[in-house]
Amino acid sequence: MTDLAPEQLATYRSAQSAPADFDDFWAATLADAGTHDLDVRLQEVPTGLTTITTYDVTFRGFGGQDVRAWLRLPVGATGPLPAVVQYVGYGGGRGHALENLLWASAGFAHLQMDTRGQGSGWSLGATPDDAPSPPQVPGVLTRGILEPAGYYYRRLFTDAVRAVDVARGVPEVDADRVAVLGGSQGGGISLAVAGLRSDLAGVVAFVPFLCDFPRAVRVTDAYPYREIIDYLKVHRGRQEQVFRTLAYFDGVNFAARAAAPALFSAALRDPVCPPSTVYGAFHAYAGPTEMAVWEYNGHEGGGILDEERALGFLRAVLAGR
Amino acid sequence: MTDLAPEQLATYRSAQSAPADFDDFWAATLADAGTHDLDVRLQEVPTGLTTITTYDVTFRGFGGQDVRAWLRLPVGATGPLPAVVQYVGYGGGRGHALENLLWASAGFAHLQMDTRGQGSGWSLGATPDDAPSPPQVPGVLTRGILEPAGYYYRRLFTDAVRAVDVARGVPEVDADRVAVLGGSQGGGISLAVAGLRSDLAGVVAFVPFLCDFPRAVRVTDAYPYREIIDYLKVHRGRQEQVFRTLAYFDGVNFAARAAAPALFSAALRDPVCPPSTVYGAFHAYAGPTEMAVWEYNGHEGGGILDEERALGFLRAVLAGR
Amino acid sequence: MTDLAPEQLATYRSAQSAPADFDDFWAATLADAGTHDLDVRLQEVPTGLTTITTYDVTFRGFGGQDVRAWLRLPVGATGPLPAVVQYVGYGGGRGHALENLLWASAGFAHLQMDTRGQGSGWSLGATPDDAPSPPQVPGVLTRGILEPAGYYYRRLFTDAVRAVDVARGVPEVDADRVAVLGGSQGGGISLAVAGLRSDLAGVVAFVPFLCDFPRAVRVTDAYPYREIIDYLKVHRGRQEQVFRTLAYFDGVNFAARAAAPALFSAALRDPVCPPSTVYGAFHAYAGPTEMAVWEYNGHEGGGILDEERALGFLRAVLAGR
Amino acid sequence: MTDLAPEQLATYRSAQSAPADFDDFWAATLADAGTHDLDVRLQEVPTGLTTITTYDVTFRGFGGQDVRAWLRLPVGATGPLPAVVQYVGYGGGRGHALENLLWASAGFAHLQMDTRGQGSGWSLGATPDDAPSPPQVPGVLTRGILEPAGYYYRRLFTDAVRAVDVARGVPEVDADRVAVLGGSQGGGISLAVAGLRSDLAGVVAFVPFLCDFPRAVRVTDAYPYREIIDYLKVHRGRQEQVFRTLAYFDGVNFAARAAAPALFSAALRDPVCPPSTVYGAFHAYAGPTEMAVWEYNGHEGGGILDEERALGFLRAVLAGR
Amino acid sequence: MTDLAPEQLATYRSAQSAPADFDDFWAATLADAGTHDLDVRLQEVPTGLTTITTYDVTFRGFGGQDVRAWLRLPVGATGPLPAVVQYVGYGGGRGHALENLLWASAGFAHLQMDTRGQGSGWSLGATPDDAPSPPQVPGVLTRGILEPAGYYYRRLFTDAVRAVDVARGVPEVDADRVAVLGGSQGGGISLAVAGLRSDLAGVVAFVPFLCDFPRAVRVTDAYPYREIIDYLKVHRGRQEQVFRTLAYFDGVNFAARAAAPALFSAALRDPVCPPSTVYGAFHAYAGPTEMAVWEYNGHEGGGILDEERALGFLRAVLAGR
């Protein structure tokens, strides 16, 4: 990967733009989903942890399909708690109840949403993707990519928007203090949710994926963006159709519609989510922003330092409300 | 990969066995599919070829879902022609109308079935896989692998069995002289069809995939068998459930139910479909068999020499009827 | 590989130029070869194909040495047929009689020339290269590279020019309607023949190799161009001598002498034959040209779509004569 | 890597044995270290966590050199708490205060010791290795390997033994209920400590490294064991001397001297710490043992499931005292 | 590569055997070559070295073709000197006059023969291979492999036998004290010369190549042995013919005809020349032998320690005459 130098990133603006019916498309999609009741089910899980209470959550997402999540609360919390809704990276799922204890240990209600049909890669998932699969490259990035209506991320983003409602409905949670957070794919989802909801208190997107697609496929050969290249390699001549679909799902377009304060991170040696694609969304973001840049890191970004900064950021944005 | 030596292959027998309800499972599956009419639709395609007539075929496969295929006939054929139904390798689809001219050029009716949900890898496909995807490893080998009823290959094998009916129904075809053929995944499908139908005149399986799963994951780390390993790596503790499902789809078990004369090939340096797994099915095959062994080849097997031998084999088995 | 962007390719012109005695060199070379009779020998091969008649061809090429080829004719053709002379890619030979049926199936006489001394890589050959081998890097690209007179491609290009005469002499062929075609090395040979003969009806060069050598070694590290780099790495200080030889064999220089209508293809992600090197020859081409560009493909280029387009192109240029 | 099959592992016994002066060597080493006061210094760290109190710990290890650690206590704990002393994997250090919250969240006092001179790989460290470095392969596995007295692990194991005293001295800790735990190198250290102290309540070694060296270098080419091979490749003829040193540091020899109940894990596809080397130590272990085997995993072993099992194991062995 | 353990190597005997006309074949080949005068030409080269005098040597080898060599003599030597004739490894040539000063610095006359047609890989050559190249895999191992008469190594071994005569004819050399030496391919050539001449005083073969071909292709996938596999992969069905040719060139068969004292070396982790193939020749060697085994090394073997031992060995065997 050869991406832009820091001084070029400072002025880079993505050429991506939203289709004319972008807002209509999403309004209709969410309205459709809204015809299904959330139907949140919580079941406490005996983890043996003494400082965190954990619930196995099920709710209805896109198409009314059941989506799973973990809810972790600091023991003894009676609320009202600020909440963090977390989305996970490509190939992973919500993982195991004993993983990912940081946010609840820091005093937040922590809802970690599962990722439909993924969750067999670096962490386990429990939610199927209930939809047809046209011919596609292995992975989910090209599943249904010829039409926005059938594209995989239409379903996943809809699940994610509704997960915010799940969090807001938890009795211990202060519904006015809910933030979304994620890294890589989870960061891309966070940006999508930020663009689709006006009631968030904060947004954290570490090295976000799913941003500035036209540039991404030009500057990197790394997976998962490369799935698009692999697809077009065989489905020759479909590029216009494919990029037309992707415009409905590009973090750049969601960012332009977002209002909540946002913390981004980008890594200058990241071939997976090249920094320029992150800056594409960052510079388009309509609300207040901060950026953590990691000059010597790849896709791991700032790692625990990104999370430490996010703790401070979230405490600030969730406190003031 | 370290697999058996030639002298060990000669005596190797797979430890795989069929579940007690194997036959019931498949009888019920095919009966279910049989409730949908085949509804074959043929549309001639202008290819510019002067020696071959080509049709774009659509028929109803598993769940009544539309499945595509190419039908190629030698120009001027009025029948009755012997027919070859071909299935394709992992990741591929039926490809382009101008590809794969050998069988029709040799005087056969040639029906090449598309592969649902694949067809974005080395060749193009046009058929979606209309079913939910539980958490899975990229690819299709672990799609729905926790239960036989939802496993991907239940749908694909059912399509394949029905493609034989499509071929038999072509006016130019002599329904008593239909053979199935394929390499790698296509070979595995051919063996499945051989075990599920009693009316085939011949079976050709080049370096077949989907055979002797328990041994395959033990002797090779190569994809696609490795998708199973990747799955079990994350879905720890699911191995019994996974191998229980796979037993319903193992070429070894289909081979034990087959009767038509069969030509196999195996390559001794094949990490993708290790030779012992091919011999597992070969030695279990209940009908007459021939084997072409390629000592210095990998998964390419005998290549055009495999096809040349298959031409002779098919001419022989299809002539005598 | 980092090559030019599409808009830069549109204006790129190669800096390669022909040595002063380029035309004399080739005139003398072909005149020398002309002292040997073509001595074409055809032997029909029983392939079992019902739509194509196949001949094993032997003729005298460079130095009077025997060169092999396949001739495929549509069954029943009495002529006069348009003809396609095909040259093959690096490392390969004419292959097997049952391979490569497209052109004859489309109604052309199809002469596929073997490649001297190669033919042990991806397809089989049957023609030796009868000449001394000075110290060289494995492969043929540096065989005899210190002097034009002893360079491997002097012999191969001469064979190729004479193969056109072989095609023209086939009784079923209309000598005024002969085209040359090939991909990669085969495309480079086609361009050489196009520059050395004035009696061609068409030229097809898919992702051609052997073009714009000075740029090629600068923009790619991929084989086979890298054989030149490997050679100069050890034969330090020989670069002027090596590039002096290569100028006699560069597709850019042949293109500038060609007149027949030509179809090129280039792939923007091709590290083997970088697109700028193809455009180097394309923009230098003296006759009418067409270009098929594949933005998401590597050295596979357009694959079957390249061939489909070539079918249309050949039908057009061969029809009008 | 080709290691033993499960049934062979069940009966495998390591050929490693302890030098005659093994116990004297270690007694003298620890006595030497004992001449330095532990001099434990604790400084509370403001992490922002609401459920865990974190201390930056400094104590005197081998040679009286300062060694760092984190101490994490559940908020509000007044003791007496059971404690877990954790050692980390190769190349890593104690990491960041916000990482690794599981054990304290489960109600244990958690002391995570830093690793001298490492801590620049996958996690950060803060402790230097204060000793000369004879010529060595990059890494620490061959640092000082020609003599037991100067070998790196003499210093590190001594630090680790003293870390148990640090834990026992924490006011909130019940000194009779201290266990050691670690994965990979951390598991190897845990076994060493288990063999050197008689006052432990439990031992957990996930896929332990530093076990059965003679077998390890024979069955794997993976790093870090390969550092030994790399060393012997250049230091030809030193193998006896090297393996003589390693015998003083082999988990097999420590296991034979251990008494506390121990939980091991091994992964059958682990090239880094091949399962037979783990079984070498496991079968030699003199106290009560349990083993978690992961058939489809590599060096990640059981991951969070290993930790979940360890939680149960620790609760049991630490409760009964 | 998985090759035999030390204890198995001790008893391993190659199954290779010589064709009935092996001796006749070589007698006729050398007699043929003998019809050409050696025609040795020496030209002193100004190297700037003060302790070594260097000559550029040309002599007539196979087919009377000119072959080059370096002759290095200790300054001031008037003779009679013992001599070492050295052959070089695969892909290399005689290199540069300033390289390889060890043998002359140790007081030997040192003749280093060039390798026809190679010498563009790791060192430079100056001798062409004057012969036709049938279709072959890149490299020289399969050049002309279908017939012993046209096989590349027939020419190279003949050059090598004649190089001994060149050395014996140097005025400063004591013709009764000439040894041959080489590593890898050079070791294989040394063994061939040892089997073809009865007047050698010693033979040194470091990790020799070209030994026990049938086993070599079975136990390793590494180049250059893999060139044979690559060849047979495409030239399917030619294995008997290929191995029939190789039997005339196998070090095992030459060893069985050798009489001079020989020093071998083998490396137990050598994938290029697997130790069992070396032992195949070693155990077949008819004269007195020594073996240096390197347990932790790959194809570099003992490196300078192999050369140090060879110095001692040569001093001993060349002194006693």
Place this chain on the structure above:
Amino acid sequence: MTDLAPEQLATYRSAQSAPADFDDFWAATLADAGTHDLDVRLQEVPTGLTTITTYDVTFRGFGGQDVRAWLRLPVGATGPLPAVVQYVGYGGGRGHALENLLWASAGFAHLQMDTRGQGSGWSLGATPDDAPSPPQVPGVLTRGILEPAGYYYRRLFTDAVRAVDVARGVPEVDADRVAVLGGSQGGGISLAVAGLRSDLAGVVAFVPFLCDFPRAVRVTDAYPYREIIDYLKVHRGRQEQVFRTLAYFDGVNFAARAAAPALFSAALRDPVCPPSTVYGAFHAYAGPTEMAVWEYNGHEGGGILDEERALGFLRAVLAGR
């Protein structure tokens, strides 16, 4: 690696500059070392060479620690001889007494200094690095990198400066005619010595390492420069501190203080020591310079041709004095 084109290299100037106390730092460092007597010990080694006498040398380097070297003299030399002090490449040591005979064979006294703590990679060493190792990436490039005083290269450069004194003190050596020489790390050390001593007669730096650090980490991902990137990846936020240290050790800053005639070489395809970093030092060099550029080579540079040129260069600069 994508580095500058030849015409850009011609004008490239490094942005590196020396810290204000650079000269003081080094003056103090060398003065400190000067408090230890050199204490040179020579022991003749019986090598069996007849043209070269070899001594095993021990002297006191940084901190008074023993450092080893080889001294090779042409047999019979009584002096006064010009001398070459050689430093070796990364990971290597002084090697074996029988290696590296060129310089003594050419009539120079040749002192080859060992490299503390390295010498287990491509050649053997015998000198430990007697200093603490803070957390570091494997290798020595980041050992103690947070402070100039504790950085590894402070010790090694000091050894190197003192090795010149060792050479000057050899009775057969003409103390006015001493040059330093080395490749890669050895070249970087040579430049450092050139900047720290005013009494050298010549300097040879083949493809030098340790030059223009800020550019190096920007243009290459290859080791060993990558060790710095790996370090900063984990030690996030330490870049200023790290580059502050490196400025005291950068060949660019030493070059600006050097006066002796210098021969450099650079290779345009060298990812290990990118050509621009070499030119950074070359253009800063304060004395007379020559450059050998190798357009088609990687880190091997000119190989023996670099050495041949160095022979001529050294003969010239050492003759005139």
